[in-house]
Amino acid sequence: MIPIGISSGHSSPSTHPPHTLLAADIGGTKSNLALYKYDGSKLALTKEEKYPTKDFKGPNALIEKFLGSEAIPDRICLGVAGPVQDGKAKITNVHWEMDAAQLSAQFDNHPVFIVNDLEANAYGLATLEQIDIHSLHTGHPQKGNIALISPGTGLGEAGLFWDGTHYFPFATEGGHSDFSPITELDDDLLVYLRRKFGHVSWERVLSGPGIVNIFNFLKEERDMDAPGWLLDRMAVHDVAAEISENGDTVAICVETMRIFFRYLATEAGNLALKAKATGGIYIGGGIVPKNVKKIDYGAFMKAFREKGRMKPLLEDIPVQIILNEKTALTGAAWYAINKC
Incomplete structure (x- = not known):
């Protein structure tokens, strides 16, 4: 696994980690949502759905549809296809605006985070095993930055800065x-x-x-x-x-x-x-x-x-x-x- 840190200074799981998590990958065409349970070391998938993004008026309606009768999870993190500034984002290929603080208020003040979808992919490198990777060219890797490019509905690009101990993902457009x-x-x-x-x-x-x-x-x-x-x-x-x-x-x-x-x-x-x-x-x-x-x-x-x-x-x-x-x-x- 790739050692990835959080820009606030955290590079390992919180001492009081959440038990339930909602993760979303929201794109201009489709949105994938998943519920996970976390035991302090491993993620366990408990529910997953895929929806056409344009069928919904905004992220709150999408989350409510996905949760149904499920309890609001401890934390919610949305990866979105578009630039994110101060917890606010507009999706590039659909007319959605979202605000992490407003979404948190709508879901009983449980923490809500919004990150760029490629930044979320970059953080996801920390969860991958060797079976999840196909090597096209082994090269001669050195300790240094990593970059990520992802063609899909659009083209996403991101980087991971190496500080000598951990990688810190950052979004780009x-x-x-x-x-x-x-x-x-x-x-x-x-x-x-x-x-x-x-x-x-x-x-x-x-x-x-x-x-x-x-x-x-x-x-x-x-x-x-x-x-x-x-x-x-x-x-x-x-x-x-x-x-x-x-x-x-x-x-x-x-x-x-x-x-x-x-x-x-x-x-x-x-x-x-x-x-x-x-x-x-x-x-x-x-x-x-x-x-x-x-x-x-x-x-x-x-x-x-x-x-x-x-x-x-x-x-x-x-x-x-x-x-x-x-x-x-x-x-x-x-x-x-x-x-x-």
């Missing part, structure tokens, strides 16, 4: 930084996306919607054939999922996923340099763990480390894929346990 083309195809894609969106961020190509953007570019601008049966399925099923599921058989889907993983490697390398992540890069989110077998290791690592004079530094950085889909939930629970 790096997924919204400018997409940077490298090849002529990238140049053309940037022009195509700029016409549609104006500002083109990495999230426009590294996310579920980003997969769709790449696919549409190949179909509309590169005249790649999209079989009729595939378009029929896309009309009634999740488009990005259909593309990835056919990413090893249908030519346009194969090319879409090839470009997606090249971009993921490129931006992961960018993040590794910006954070000087000598302790490793972790790749999370819902897309990559389901498509591990589609990753061309050689092409991925070439794109990851092709940074000119910094290539030797990147060659030593481990690249790990997080397989455990509950990392954000266990991270939120871990935060709630350790935060006073």
